[in-house]
Amino acid sequence: MSLLAAAGSLDPAARSFLSPTGVEIVFLLVGLAVLGSAVISVTTRQLVHAALWLVVALGGLAIEFLLLTAEFVAWVQVLIYLGSVVVLVLFGLMLTKAPIGRSPDANSGNRWVALGVALAAAGTLVTLVVDAFRTSWVDLGAGGGSTRVTGEYLFRYWVLPFEALSVLLLAALVGAIVLSRTGKGRVPKPRAGKLRAGKPVGTNGRAASATTARPTASTPPVQES
């Protein structure tokens, strides 16, 4: 399979960590911003501020995608995460009557256990990753993730998952609508012959034109069937 061939360099590169390139410096600075805003987002006691710090973290990640030459993914990240997911989260916070100010019980009782688990996971993963990829070097070439390249690989090799994903989105949409409908509050079926606010009801939704029915109480609604 020549398609699955990886063209990147798997050989260890003799690059020093002490002389970083400009891309690496920018990546590190943006990465620090992303990490800091993520930490604030999961630790702040003001719930709406947590969602807004999440915007900073996700936007910083879009910059990181740009630095890794994945332009299209970066813009998709901005559109979907910053545009819709955060707005949905804010709507969810407001619809569940989240307190606006500082809420004292934002963290549950097991936060110290959670801190231990997170630190253990971080230690394990960072040790493993640093040990495995200490000498790997990414050759960043321009245009590796441009819109043209993305369209070519997406619609040449990944068409079937793409279409399956559209079906998944449709199912999620229908599911969300079904879940969020209230059983009560159904609109009552209009009964024929009843007058409501001077307008004839029961003509199958067709508004009576001005020539056939005048809004007087004595005129019966015209049935056109």
Add this chain to the structure above:
Amino acid sequence: MHLVYPAVLAALLFSVGVYGVLARRNVVLVLMSVELMLNAVNLNLVAFDAWLRDSLHAGQALTLFTITVAAAEIGLGLAIVLLVFRTRGTADIDRLTALGDPNEDAPESAPEAAVQNDRAVA
């Protein structure tokens, strides 16, 4: 660019998301932490795609799919959260104990309505 930088950043971001999932009480904040974890995975996928340069661009394609699935997930998740909030009157995870062990005590800070609701169900 050294591959270590995006990999370490993704690992740390994933751990921050793990902390948020375990330590938060509000369901919407838990969903936000899940989004952080998904984004850590996305960063890994993009970085390894740039490293391996395979001709299928599997990393970036899977990143796009992950972003789409995450959007569907947050929509469905918020619908479920709103449904739970409408029936239970709370969006806190540790107060939704209707399926829990009834021998264990309910949290002491739970409001009366939620506790009665739980008992009525159980």
